[in-house]
Amino acid sequence: xxxxxxxxxxxxxxxxxxxxxxxxxxxxxxxxxxxxxxxxxxxxxxxxxxxxxxxxxxxxxxxxxxxxxxxxxxxxxxxxxxxxxxxxxxxxxxxxxxxxxxxxxxxxxxxxxxxxxxxxxxxxxxxxxxxxxxxxxxxxxxxxxxxxxxxxxxxxxxxxxxxxxxxxxxxxxxxxxxxxxxxxxxxxxxxxxxxxxxxxxxxxxxxxxxxxxxxxxxxxxxxxxxxxxxxxxxxxxxxxx
Amino acid sequence: xxxxxxxxxxxxxxxxxxxxxxxxxxxxxxxxxxxxxxxxxxxxxxxxxxxxxxxxxxxxxxxxxxxxxxxxxxxxxxxxxxxxxxxxxxxxxxxxxxxxxxxxxxxxxxxxxxxxxxxxxxxxxxxxxxxxxxxxxxxxxxxxxxxxxxxxxxxxxxxxxxxxxxxxxxxxxxxxxxxxxxxxxxxxxxxxxxxxxxxxxxxxxxxxxxxxxxxxxxxxxxxxxxxxxxxxxxxxxxxxx
Numbered sequence: 001x002x003x004x005x006x007x008x009x010x011x012x013x014x015x016x017x018x019x020x021x022x023x024x025x026x027x028x029x030x031x032x033x034x035x036x037x038x039x040x041x042x043x044x045x046x047x048x049x050x051x052x053x054x055x056x057x058x059x060x061x062x063x064x065x066x067x068x069x070x071x072x073x074x075x076x077x078x079x080x081x082x083x084x085x086x087x088x089x090x091x092x093x094x095x096x097x098x099x100x101x102x103x104x105x106x107x108x109x110x111x112x113x114x115x116x117x118x119x120x121x122x123x124x125x126x127x128x129x130x131x132x133x134x135x136x137x138x139x140x141x142x143x144x145x146x147x148x149x150x151x152x153x154x155x156x157x158x159x160x161x162x163x164x165x166x167x168x169x170x171x172x173x174x175x176x177x178x179x180x181x182x183x184x185x186x187x188x189x190x191x192x193x194x195x196x197x198x199x200x201x202x203x204x205x206x207x208x209x210x211x212x213x214x215x216x217x218x219x220x221x222x223x224x225x226x227x228x229x230x231x232x233x234x235x236x237x238x239x240x241x
Numbered sequence: 242x243x244x245x246x247x248x249x250x251x252x253x254x255x256x257x258x259x260x261x262x263x264x265x266x267x268x269x270x271x272x273x274x275x276x277x278x279x280x281x282x283x284x285x286x287x288x289x290x291x292x293x294x295x296x297x298x299x300x301x302x303x304x305x306x307x308x309x310x311x312x313x314x315x316x317x318x319x320x321x322x323x324x325x326x327x328x329x330x331x332x333x334x335x336x337x338x339x340x341x342x343x344x345x346x347x348x349x350x351x352x353x354x355x356x357x358x359x360x361x362x363x364x365x366x367x368x369x370x371x372x373x374x375x376x377x378x379x380x381x382x383x384x385x386x387x388x389x390x391x392x393x394x395x396x397x398x399x400x401x402x403x404x405x406x407x408x409x410x411x412x413x414x415x416x417x418x419x420x421x422x423x424x425x426x427x428x429x430x431x432x433x434x435x436x437x438x439x440x441x442x443x444x445x446x447x448x449x450x451x452x453x454x455x456x457x458x459x460x461x462x463x464x465x466x467x468x469x470x471x472x473x474x475x476x477x478x479x480x481x482x
Contacts, residue, residue: 014377026272027367104376104383113380116444116458124377126268126369126450135345136255136365139354142345146387146415174387203357209367217357 008038009123010090012115014102016127017053019234020210024056027128027209033057035125039094041067041086043111050096071095072107080111087120101129105149105179130236131177134205137215138175140240145175151188162195169200169241176239185230188237193223199241204228206235249279250364251331253356255343257368258294260475261451265297268369268450274298276366280335282308282327284352291337312336313348321352328361342370346390346420371477372418375446378456379416381481386416392429403436410441410482417480426471429478434464440482445469447476 015036018027036057044050047068054061069083086093095102095111101124102108115122131147146168152158165176180188185206192202198221205215212233218226256277259268277298285291288309295302310324327334336343336352342365343349356363372388387409393399406417421429426447433443439462446456453474459467 025270027270029266029268029270031267101373101377101383103378103380104373106383108377109380109383112378113458116378116380122378122380122456123454124374124456126367126374128367129370129373132342132345132370132373133365133367136342136349137344137353137357137363139344139350139357139363142342142347142350143390144388147385149384213364215363215365217354 008035008092009121010087010092011121011123012084012087012112013039013092013094014108014112014122014124015094015096016101016125016129017049017097017099018056019099019128019130019208022210028057029126032125032127036094037061039092040065041091041093042096043069043071043083043093043108044096045072045098045107046070049098053096071111075107077110081114083111084115084118084120087115101127104129104131105147128209130205130208130234133208134203134215134236134238135175135177137205138203138238138240139217140175140201140203140238141173142175144173145177148176148178151178151180162192165239166196166200169239177236179236182230182232182234185233185235186228189223189228189230192237192239193220196220196239197241198224201240203238203240204230204235205238206230206233208234208236249276249333250362251328251333252362252364253325253328253353254280254333254335255349255353255363255365256335256337257342257366257370258290258338258340259297260340260369260371260449263451269298270367273366273368277335278302280333281306282332282334283337284310284312284324284334284349285337286313286339286348287311290339294337312352316348318351322355324352325356325359325361328356342368345370345372346388369450371446371449371475374449375444375456375477375479376416376418378446379444379479379481380458381416381442381444381479382414383416385414386418389417389419392419392421403433406480407437407441410480418477420477423471423473423475426474426476427469430464430469430471433478433480434461437461437480438482439465442481444479444481445471445476446479447471447474449475449477 097106168174200220203217336349338347409415441461444458
């Protein structure tokens with residue numbers, strides 16, 4: 001193991017970030033904090049939120065002694081390889097997303113792919129994932145599942161996507177998971193409840209790990225009758241039957 | 242919130258368990274330990290390993306004051322509903338798997354489904370998942386992925402399954418994830434390396450969160466030339482291109 005002066009192995013560490021406000025204690029193992037204290041170079045989705053996260057981990061971290069580069073949808077792909085330069089000098093690098101796990105529904109995957117190609121060690125750390133937590137609590141099949149990201153907005157493509165998901169539920173018993181922009185949550189639930197078969201099960205998991213966490217599985221016909229308001233609350237959706 | 246004498250909300254708590262030996266600190270948030278101390282009723286995959294896990298969480302837990310029921314492949318489905326009886330009396334229940342996250346590639350999903358149907362609160366806790374950690378570190382698409390469980394053993398069904406996975410990689414850019422019985426790992430890698438296109442990427446993630454953790458992405462043609470030995474080491478496999 002190559003160790004630098006900070007006594008940490010030169011590797012690309014992937015640090016999950018809490019999904020909601022509150023203590024890191026509730027969602028991150030202690031070892032994450034111990035490791036993050038020793039990392040001096042960071043690739044971050046958003047500079048401000050990454051600094052805030054570091055202060056939340058340990059108020060005594062000296063932010064000014066650290067280096068940061070941003071990696072998000074504005075980054076040009078040719079800028080990415082040099083982000084790994086500290087590794088070639090035996091220094092550890094940390095990857096920090098805005099919320100949740102780096103490289104899951106998030107641009108971090110590009111830099112991890114390059115690190116893998118160049119033979120650098122990649123170390124993922126444990127943390128909250130709305131995808132995983134919602135599958136656990138949905139009661140749906142956890143032996144076969146697919147995360148589909150956002151549903152298409154275009155009506156025809158969206159109908160087609162929903163049809164394919166229904167097929168995979170019935171033919172493969174594969175749980176289908178997807179997300180939506182939070183201000184469209186109520187509209188999406190109404191749409192699913194009225195277009196899918198009444199006995200199809202829909203799980204809506206909202207504010208995961210937060211104060212108002214709610215994970216509710218109901219049939220589409222029950223959702224049609226139910227009162228709910230998920231407006232602007234981060235949520236994830238799962239289908240099964 | 243309904244609270245019982247142990248000052249904990251009556252809910253079905255899903256407790257992840259470490260994937261490998263070592264301190265719970267490395268893979269579980271502190272809050273999991275705080276909650277587990279207050280739960281008196283457990284649904285467990287294996288009695289012995291659940292007791293060992295509880296002692297690992299807190300040596301002072303009085304195991305004899307707790308109730309346990311086993312839920313695994315030997316359980317008849319008609320036995321499951323009554324496992325939730327403590328909830329009807331306002332008592333919390335914990336679900337503990339052998340390793341990893343309850344209800345993910347694990348029988349816990351059945352009891353969660355019943356809890357959801359009966360309107361009980363289900364609270365999943367953060368912990369290690371080889372599926373999620375391996376996607377993060379693979380460098381593969383984390384915006385669309387499918388977990389397929391075990392590959393079929395029957396040759397024809399297996400070839401067909403691998404073909405469908407290849408299609409979903411090329412047509413949908415969907416990362417494909419699957420597992421294998423550990424003593425067959427080397428055979429599986431050799432099979433994939435020789436039957437899949439040479440430029441297909443295979444990530445082998447082994448002993449995740451353990452001392453010998455290794456997460457390596459290579460093209461199938463590179464795996465064909467590589468030296469490796471994953472015999473009897475728990476591993477998970479991912480394909481992408």
